[in-house]
Every structure is written in structure tokens, then in C-alpha cells.
Amino acid sequence: MANSEMPQARSSAKRRRLSAAAAQVLHQRGVERTTIADIARAADVPVGNVYYYFKTKDDLVHAALAEQAQSLAELTDALEKQDDPIDRLHGLIDAWVGQRDVAARYGCPTGSLATEIDKRDEGDLDAEAGRVMRLLLDWCETQFARARVPDAAGHALTLVSAYQGMSVMANALRDPEVMTREGARLKRWLDALRP
Known part of the structure; x- marks a missing residue:
């Protein structure tokens, strides 16, 4: 690696660390209760350095949503390795249930953030959260269509x-087993849709 690439690679790694920390901290604390210092601490970056990469907290929320979109893309790419589209949807549910303790404590990362930022009057963050949610919907619709299930979008x-x-119920009741029970119910529903 050339010397000129090394600082850029370090800069990119630091930005990615900040984005990942923003996704985690914003999910756990919410937008209003999170400070830039909280995110800097979680990323192990001096607070002053955060402003080099992100000028405002809203920029960090955008980064967190991009991080969520990237995590979703990684998950769905891995699920695409399965041959059967219904099995892919089963894998998605397994991933959701695998995060049941996190959901019981903090809710769905994207859903919680979308609900919170929708209450704000400024910016386009709510639309960005909707785009991340749309990625999930579109992927699921594709799987239903591939399985030849009528009304794939529905x-x-x-x-x-x-x-x-x-996720909301597990969080409200602080009961991760809600995710387990409902995940099993969703998998039975999917199996009933198999051609």
C-alpha cells in the first residue's frame, strides 16, 4: 500500500467506526438522549475528531441509517445463498429471533429510529428511515414473488x-420470548404458503 493511501484508509476506518457506534448508541439511547460525545466514546474517538467526519448529530443519524442499510444488505446477501425463497424468509425470521434480547431491550433498530425521528419537524431523516424499511419490504416481496405466492407485496x-x-411487544413487555413465539408462528404461516 502506498503511503498516500494509508491516511485515507485510516480515515475511512475511523468514519466507519463512528457510523457503527452511531447506529448502536442511537438504537440504545434514542436520538434526543444521545450526544455526539456518547458516540465518540463508543467509537473510541476524541470528540473533536467527530466533527471532521460529521458536522451535526443529524449527519450521524444519516450514518446510522446507512449502517443499518448495510447490515440489512449483508444479511440478505447471505440469505440469498439458500435455494428456496421461503427458506430465505425463514432465515430472515431466524435472524430477527436471534436478536430477541436486543429487541426486548431496545426494539427494532430501524423501526425505533423511524418512529422517533418522525416526530421531529425538521430534515429528511424520516424519509431516509423509510428508505431503509423499503429495502426490507422490497427484498421480502421478491422472495414471495419467487415462491409464486399471490399478492407478494401484501x-x-x-x-x-x-x-x-x-419487536414493539417484546420491548414493551421486556420479554424476549415474544420474539421466539411470534417467530415460530410466522414460520408456520410461511410454510402454509408453500406451493
Whole structure:
């Protein structure tokens, strides 16, 4: 690696660390309760350095949403290795249930953030959260269509809505087993849709 590339690589790694920390801290504390210092601490970066990469807290929220979109892309790319689209949706549910303790404590990362930022009157963050949610809906719709399930868009909306609902209930009740029970119910529903 050339010497001129090394600082750029370090800069990119630091920005990615800050984005990942923003996603984690904003999910755990919410936008209003999170400070830039909280994110800097979680990323192990001096507070003053944060402003080199992100000028405002809203910039960090954008970065957190981009991080969530990237995590979703990595998950769905891994699930695409399965041959059967219904099995891919089963894998998605397994991933959701695998995060049941986190969901019981903090809710769904994207859903919680979307709900919170929608209450604000400024910026386009709510639209950005909607775009991340749309990525999930579109992927699910594609799986239902590949499985030749009629009304693929409607079934995708039902599945994603069920996930949001079980995340909210697990969080409200502080009961991760809500995710386990509802995940099993969703998998039975999917199996009933197999051609």
C-alpha cells in the first residue's frame, strides 16, 4: 500500500467506526438522549475528531441509517445463498429471533429510529428511515414473488409489520420470548404458503 493511501484508509476506518457506534448508541439511547460525545466514546474517538467526519448529530443519524442499510444488505446477501425463497424468509425470521434480547431491550433498530425521528419537524431523516424499511419490504416481496405466492407485496407488508409488532411487544413487555413465539408462528404461516 502506498503511503498516500494509508491516511485515507485510516480515515475511512475511523468514519466507519463512528457510523457503527452511531447506529448502536442511537438504537440504545434514542436520538434526543444521545450526544455526539456518547458516540465518540463508543467509537473510541476524541470528540473533536467527530466533527471532521460529521458536522451535526443529524449527519450521524444519516450514518446510522446507512449502517443499518448495510447490515440489512449483508444479511440478505447471505440469505440469498439458500435455494428456496421461503427458506430465505425463514432465515430472515431466524435472524430477527436471534436478536430477541436486543429487541426486548431496545426494539427494532430501524423501526425505533423511524418512529422517533418522525416526530421531529425538521430534515429528511424520516424519509431516509423509510428508505431503509423499503429495502426490507422490497427484498421480502421478491422472495414471495419467487415462491409464486399471490399478492407478494401484501405478504411482504404482513411479514415486516409482524416483525415490527413483535419487536414493539417484546420491548414493551421486556420479554424476549415474544420474539421466539411470534417467530415460530410466522414460520408456520410461511410454510402454509408453500406451493
